[in-house]
Amino acid sequence: MEATLPVVGAHIGTISQVFYERLFNAVPSLIDTFNQTNQANGDQQRALAGSVASFASLLVADTPVDIDAVMARIAAKHASLGVRAAHYEIVRTHLFASIVEVLGEAVTPEVASAWHEVYTLMANSLVEQETALYRQAGVEPGEVWRSTIVTEHEYDGAHAATLYLCAEDGSRLPGFLPGQYISVRMPLPGGGEQIRQYTVFPGRVPGEWAITVKRIPGGFLSPLLCDSVRPGHRLLVSPPFGSLVVDDGDEPLLLVSAGVGVTMTIAALRHLLDRGSTRSVDVVHVDRTPYEQPHRTELSTLVKALPDARSHVRYTEYDEIRGDGRSPLTDVPLPEHAQTYVCGPIPFMRSIRADLVASGVAPETIHYEAFAPGSWFGLEDVPTTVD
Numbered sequence: 001m002e003a004t005l006p007v008v009g010a011h012i013g014t015i016s017q018v019f020y021e022r023l024f025n026a027v028p029s030l031i032d033t034f035n036q037t038n039q040a041n042g043d044q045q046r047a048l049a050g051s052v053a054s055f056a057s058l059l060v061a062d063t064p065v066d067i068d069a070v071m072a073r074i075a076a077k078h079a080s081l082g083v084r085a086a087h088y089e090i091v092r093t094h095l096f097a098s099i100v101e102v103l104g105e106a107v108t109p110e111v112a113s114a115w116h117e118v119y120t121l122m123a124n125s126l127v128e129q130e131t132a133l134y135r136q137a138g139v140e141p142g143e144v145w146r147s148t149i150v151t152e153h154e155y156d157g158a159h160a161a162t163l164y165l166c167a168e169d170g171s172r173l174p175g176f177l178p179g180q181y182i183s184v185r186m187p188l189p190g191g192g193e194q195i196r197q198y199t200v201f202p203g204r205v206p207g208e209w210a211i212t213v214k215r216i217p218g219g220f221l222s223p224l225l226c227d228s229v230r231p232g233h234r235l236l237v238s239p240p241f242g243s244l245v246v247d248d249g250d251e252p253l254l255l256v257s258a259g260v261g262v263t264m265t266i267a268a269l270r271h272l273l274d275r276g277s278t279r280s281v282d283v284v285h286v287d288r289t290p291y292e293q294p295h296r297t298e299l300s301t302l303v304k305a306l307p308d309a310r311s312h313v314r315y316t317e318y319d320e321i322r323g324d325g326r327s328p329l330t331d332v333p334l335p336e337h338a339q340t341y342v343c344g345p346i347p348f349m350r351s352i353r354a355d356l357v358a359s360g361v362a363p364e365t366i367h368y369e370a371f372a373p374g375s376w377f378g379l380e381d382v383p384t385t386v387d
């Protein structure tokens with residue numbers, strides 16, 4: 001199998017394309033589970049087959065990637081989509097048929113069996129973790145969707161809206177950890193439906209959730225959520241999932257965000273405040289202008305309310321940080337032994353991570369979550385954004 005890794009790698013684009021054609025022809029309903037924006041721009045094509053290949057290379061290579069953390073992130077994302085054990089067998093059938101179709105005779109029985117073994121290892125590990133996540137969430141495997149009611153819609157910054165959600169049956173929505181997200185599943189006006197993930201943060205009353213959605217022009221879901229959904233609207237959502245959560249230790253925290261990625265920082269600050277935390281916290285946030293910045297007032301209110309917190313907000317429209325290549329972290333005193341959480345566009349997270357590592361920060365203390373597919377194995381080669 002190791003010998004065929006480069007061959008599979010070299011043909012991953014074609015294999016993925018053939019795979020999705022086969023998969024969607026066989027099970028058209030799965031189109032709704034996959035992000036159609038990422039399908040259209042090719043990211044999803046690269047992601048799934050690429051994940052199997054990456055998993056295989058992690059198994060055989062001496063690599064610094066923390067495979068358990070990567071698998072935990074994938075399992076959480078799958079749970080938020082309602083993935084079931086049976087899906088892995090459907091994917092296996094069509095993925096292997098695609099590999100054989102593209103690589104032909106290079107796939108000898110020995111090679112095929114080695115790849116099946118890798119796939120089985122990966123699938124078993126994910127199914128086990130997803131089963132545990134469903135159990136913790138108190139739902140049957142894959143039965144993640146519940147009805148919530150939008151209690152309030154607020155435009156937030158120039159391009160985003162915050163939606164407040166309560167349970168349809170009047171019960172309290174379950175708690176969550178700072179950094180977790182929920183999936184929102186919505187029918188599309190032209191037919192079909194789509195699912196997207198949004199960081200969840202506390203609403204205005206206990207048991208209420210909030211999400212902030214940035215409108216992506218031409219996107220499938222975000223324009224609907226920003227501009228069509230209003231109080232009283234019913235929204236199907238998943239329980240909160242996500243393995244990348246702000247830890248409850250007492251080391252200093254560095255929370256770095258850009259754009260609507262600020263919701264992770266808001267969730268973390270609310271959590272610290274609720275717990276009466278005295279932790280040292282530095283917040284770095286980058287936005288284009290104050291007018292575009294979601295949660296601008298709340299960010300500054302929360303930072304002021306914490307006993308040992310500071311905020312460093314940078315505006316790329318007014319500040320030269322983008323033009324002259326200076327890091328948004330310039331002039332921010334980096335606390336020693338800090339845990340850093342980064343949230344924002346992929347290029348932003350990539351450059352912040354590089355700046356921190358160049359300043360001597362230990363890579364294992366830098367945490368980030370990317371919602372885009374294919375980004376599980378590092379910040380090296382991931383494009384795109386969610387809508």
Ligand SMILES: NC(=O)C1=CN([C@@H]2O[C@H](COP(=O)(O)OP(=O)(O)OC[C@H]3O[C@@H](n4cnc5c(N)ncnc54)[C@H](OP(=O)(O)O)[C@@H]3O)[C@@H](O)[C@H]2O)C=CC1
Nearest residue numbers: 198199258259260261287288316344345347348351385386
């Ligand atoms: N909705 C949600 O719940 C969540 C969304 N996310 C993700 O967060 C991301 C936020 O994106 P969005 O709001 O569109 O961000 P924007 O594209 O609007 O960027 C926000 C700011 O970051 C700056 N920036 C971007 N890249 C760099 C860089 N390399 N170095 C310095 N500054 C940079 C931009 O500068 P400039 O003006 O020069 O472009 C801009 O000022 C999305 O990918 C989204 O998927 C993450 C967590 C939660």
